[in-house]
Amino acid sequence: MAYLGRGIHVKDNPIQPMASGRWPAVKWVLLEAALVVVIGALFAFVANRVSPRGLALTRDYFPAGTGRLMSATPLANPPRNATGTNFVALTPAQLLAAELKEKGLQLIDGRQAAQLFHDPRFRQDIIVFVDARDEQRYREGHIPGAYEFDPYRPEKYFAAVLPVCQAAEQIVVYCNGGDCDDSETAAILLRDVGIANQKLMVYVGGITEWATNGLPVEMDGRNSGNLRNSGK
Amino acid sequence: MKTDRTNRKRIALNLSAVLGRWVLGAVFLYTGLSKALHPVDFLKLVRQYDIVHSFWLLNSIAAALPWFETFCGLLLLAGIAVRGAALTLMLMLVPFTVLVFHRALAVQSALAIPFCMVKFDCGCGTGVVFICRKLLENLLLILLSGWLLAGHGRQFCLRFSPLKPRS
Numbered sequence: 228m229a230y231l232g233r234g235i236h237v238k239d240n241p242i243q244p245m246a247s248g249r250w251p252a253v254k255w256v257l258l259e260a261a262l263v264v265v266i267g268a269l270f271a272f273v274a275n276r277v278s279p280r281g282l283a284l285t286r287d288y289f290p291a292g293t294g295r296l297m298s299a300t301p302l303a304n305p306p307r308n309a310t311g312t313n314f315v316a317l318t319p320a321q322l323l324a325a326e327l328k329e330k331g332l333q334l335i336d337g338r339q340a341a342q343l344f345h346d347p348r349f350r351q352d353i354i355v356f357v358d359a360r361d362e363q364r365y366r367e368g369h370i371p372g373a374y375e376f377d378p379y380r381p382e383k384y385f386a387a388v389l390p391v392c393q394a395a396e397q398i399v400v401y402c403n404g405g406d407c408d409d410s411e412t413a414a415i416l417l418r419d420v421g422i423a424n425q426k427l428m429v430y431v432g433g434i435t436e437w438a439t440n441g442l443p444v445e446m447d448g449r450n451s452g453n454l455r456n457s458g459k
Numbered sequence: 460m461k462t463d464r465t466n467r468k469r470i471a472l473n474l475s476a477v478l479g480r481w482v483l484g485a486v487f488l489y490t491g492l493s494k495a496l497h498p499v500d501f502l503k504l505v506r507q508y509d510i511v512h513s514f515w516l517l518n519s520i521a522a523a524l525p526w527f528e529t530f531c532g533l534l535l536l537a538g539i540a541v542r543g544a545a546l547t548l549m550l551m552l553v554p555f556t557v558l559v560f561h562r563a564l565a566v567q568s569a570l571a572i573p574f575c576m577v578k579f580d581c582g583c584g585t586g587v588v589f590i591c592r593k594l595l596e597n598l599l600l601i602l603l604s605g606w607l608l609a610g611h612g613r614q615f616c617l618r619f620s621p622l623k624p625r626s
Binding site: 261266 | 506610622
């Protein structure tokens with residue numbers, strides 16, 4: 228006699244024991260999965276809370292207009308050719324530059340960044356470089372004298388960076404370069420807290436282009452004196 | 460003689476299943492931790508999919524998912540609630556693989572390149588990868604989860620089914 232559940236009994240059918248055994252097994256697996264989800268979610272949120280690198284759940288890390296989606300995202304005003312009839316095909320770098328321009332940010336290239344770096348006003352903090360990467364990447368190598376400003380943990384850096392930016396006449400913000408958008412996020416964040424837009428410039432090539440151009444890179448903290456010349 | 464061969468086959472199958480469980484656990488432990496250590500990077504990658512528009516929900520996904528994967532990886536390595544963990548991973552892997560596929564199609568059409576030349580950081584914890592390879596890897600992980608879900612890999616488990624009363 229095999230039990231099929233809900234009071235149904237079938238007499239000695241060889242298939243029945245198998246069928247009667249499956250459903251309870253599925254039930255246990257579903258219950259087990261539910262338990263894994265509940266305990267796993269609790270574990271995950273507690274771990275995020277305890278971790279020094281954990282995210283703040285209530286903070287908007289991408290305030291209006293910052294960050295960009297994948298490079299396939301269309302521009303509001305895509306550039307056209309000379310006759311204005313067809314859209315121009317852009318390289319990813321050109322696309323990023325066009326997106327930044329659309330957001331009202333001034334862009335500079337490697338040559339302009341190097342000129343500002345060698346300008347005597349840089350030594351007087353009239354021209355300021357701001358590194359918009361996280362602490363680990365900053366310590367691995369940044370433009371000498373650049374201020375550290377991770378836009379995803381701004382509260383940690385505002386006290387040091389804001390007075391300098393307010394006093395400066397030109398501020399160059401950079402990150403890794405390539406498709407990195409942290410410089411843009413940092414520039415918009417600085418603009419939102421009152422730094423004049425005309426002071427802010429985004430160096431799109433970032434530290435990667437800087438190092439490739441053989442310009443000096445400083446490791447560890449700001450003004451540590453621990454320089455390495457990337458040398459072309 | 461025949462029984463010996465059957466026994467050897469069964470032992471080999473059991474050991475393969477245990478190895479599969481450890482591999483699946485190790486993969487999720489590694490990818491989970493690599494994302495949990497750089498949560499802001501992962502947050503930006505999740506945002507790239509453009510499926511969540513509430514920042515609170517976006518933050519919650521980016522904050523919890525890496526640790527949740529780590530948790531499931533640990534369960535599989537230790538052999539606790541194996542089928543529950545395998546089912547959970549499968550339910551995460553299937554929709555995620557579909558998302559990656561859709562995004563790869565969008566990138567392919569934007570850049571006009573062959574599908575298997577498409578590469579990006581899909582937020583899988585392994586950096587920039589060729590998408591064909593990633594899809595294949597995910598398919599293998601789904602199959603492995605399915606195998607464990609079917610009840611294999613019971614050896615060297617602390618508690619294969621913690622809810623089921625011991626018989």
